[in-house]
Amino acid sequence: MxxxxxxxxxxxxxxxxxxxxHLERTEKMYRSYARALIGVVFTHFDQIVSADSPCAATERLIHATKNNPNPRYQYLGRNFYKFPSYLRRAIIQAAIGQVSSFVTRYYRWQQGRRSKRNALPPILNAVTNLHVVLYRGQCILFEEDCVHIKVYNGREWTWEK
Structure with missing residues (x-):
């Protein structure tokens, strides 16, 4: 490596x-997508983490393609139409991490490994404070004296200078 x-x-x-x-709309949409996806990832967590590619396994559940025209959860495709694939994949990775952390903490709690004897079980929190990932070339372009950022303007994804 x-x-x-x-x-x-x-x-x-x-x-x-x-x-x-536009920036606020973009972040709001990004966080809404993550909130919706965390439930899907939790529901299918064992299947997702045991897959060769957890990201691809999650995408098969939520994203319609030519080879996967009817994903199980069509809500995300309908409500986040034309959501950029690189952002979707970043959210998938974040959701898998969030659910994985919860599952680990919950199993420890079930086993009695607690900081306090009467500690309450952990809670899966789908309300995240994620920030939009700005991948160079796909979400952000640098010029000498300015930057272009891809944002959601309420109707479509556009470049803002």
């Missing part, structure tokens, strides 16, 4: 009020 370098940049952004609304 090779070494990889992760770089974080801080940019001072000056969005217009309309662009702020």
């Amino acid at each position: 090779g070494n990889s370098i992760v770089r974080t940049d801080r940019w001072q952004l000056a969005p217009t009020p309309e662009q702020v609304k």
Whole structure:
């Protein structure tokens, strides 16, 4: 496994009020998708984590394709129409992580491994504070003096400068 370098940049952004609304809509939609998906992942957790590709197994449950025209949970495709695939996959990974954490904590609680003797069982919280993942080239493009971010404007996904 090779070494990889992760770089974080801080940019001072000056969005217009309309662009702020688009950014807020984007984050709201992203979090709503995650909230809906966590229930699906929890329901099929054993099947998903035992699959060769947990992400692909989850997508088969929720995403219609030519080879999978009728996924079991069509709600996500109907209510998050044209949701970018790279964002969907980021949310799938986050949902799998959230459910995995809950399942681990719950099994420990069932086994009596608790911080306090009378500790209540953990709760699966589907309300997340996820932030939109900005993949370079797909969600964010850098130029010399500006940045373009893909956002949901209430009707479609567009690039905002």
